Amino acid sequence: MSSIIRTASLLLASQAVAISAFAGEGGPTLPPTVPADSTQNSRNDNKIYAGINWNWGAREGATAVVGYRAAKVRGNDRVRGAKVEMSVVLSGAPVGLGEIRVKALAGKRNVQGELGAGFSFQGQAFLLNAGVQGPYVNGGTDYLFGKGWQPYIGVNTLGRVKKASETFSCPAGYDLSGSTCTLQEED
Numbered sequence: 507m508s509s510i511i512r513t514a515s516l517l518l519a520s521q522a523v524a525i526s527a528f529a530g531e532g533g534p535t536l537p538p539t540v541p542a543d544s545t546q547n548s549r550n551d552n553k554i555y556a557g558i559n560w561n562w563g564a565r566e567g568a569t570a571v572v573g574y575r576a577a578k579v580r581g582n583d584r585v586r587g588a589k590v591e592m593s594v595v596l597s598g599a600p601v602g603l604g605e606i607r608v609k610a611l612a613g614k615r616n617v618q619g620e621l622g623a624g625f626s627f628q629g630q631a632f633l634l635n636a637g638v639q640g641p642y643v644n645g646g647t648d649y650l651f652g653k654g655w656q657p658y659i660g661v662n663t664l665g666r667v668k669k670a671s672e673t674f675s676c677p678a679g680y681d682l683s684g685s686t687c688t689l690q691e692e693d
Contacts (some may be wrong), residue, residue: 511641540687542674546581549670557644557662559593564656565628567598571662573612575611581670583615589639594630603627605648607635615667616640629653 557571573591589611593604602650609622622635629650637646642665647657676687 510658525642538689540677540680542676542682542685542687544685545673545675547673548550548578548580549668551575551577551579551668554665555663557660557664558596559644559660561598561656561657561658564650565595565599566628568596569593569604569658570632571597571660572621576691577611577618577667579615579667579670583670585611585613585615585618585667587611587618589620589622599628605633607633607648609635609637618667620646624648626650626653626656629656639664 553571553575555571555575559569559571561567561569571591571593573589575587575589577585577587579585587610589609590607591609592606595602595604602629604629605624605626607622607624609620611618611620613619618639620635620637620639622637624633624635625631626633626648631653633648633650633656635646635648637644642663643659643661644664645657645659647655649655674682674685677681679690680687681690682688
């Protein structure tokens, strides 16, 4: 048993000498690259748009639409904003102003629901509106007071809402290169 203890003691002593020989050498080495920390910021995506809607119900026919969308997208892809639009009747009634609408919108980057109010020049009536906007397509309905429902579907120039902006940062001792942090070179 004493030979086992002597052998173990000898191994421990040699380990201690080997460890002390490396004392003063650099500590743990840092990896040459690490992923950058990412922070999502909100962003405004405001656009002027044009489109065409096909209506039925209280008035049937096509209308040209021009408008402005003010949308704010957050880092979680949630979108909130507003739209103002005006339409011009192309068919189904005398050519002229159709409707003017002001809408609130909420949803995700791909699809937003819309609620609003406005006025129908052709129907000479105030209206309430509910709709949905996807990339380049929309649909919904107006309720014209005293005239009835006027559903519509359409296409327009509003694509998907842009992504929120993204900011990258690195820990001390690293330089940012794209979305990767690279160890700074010592001079």
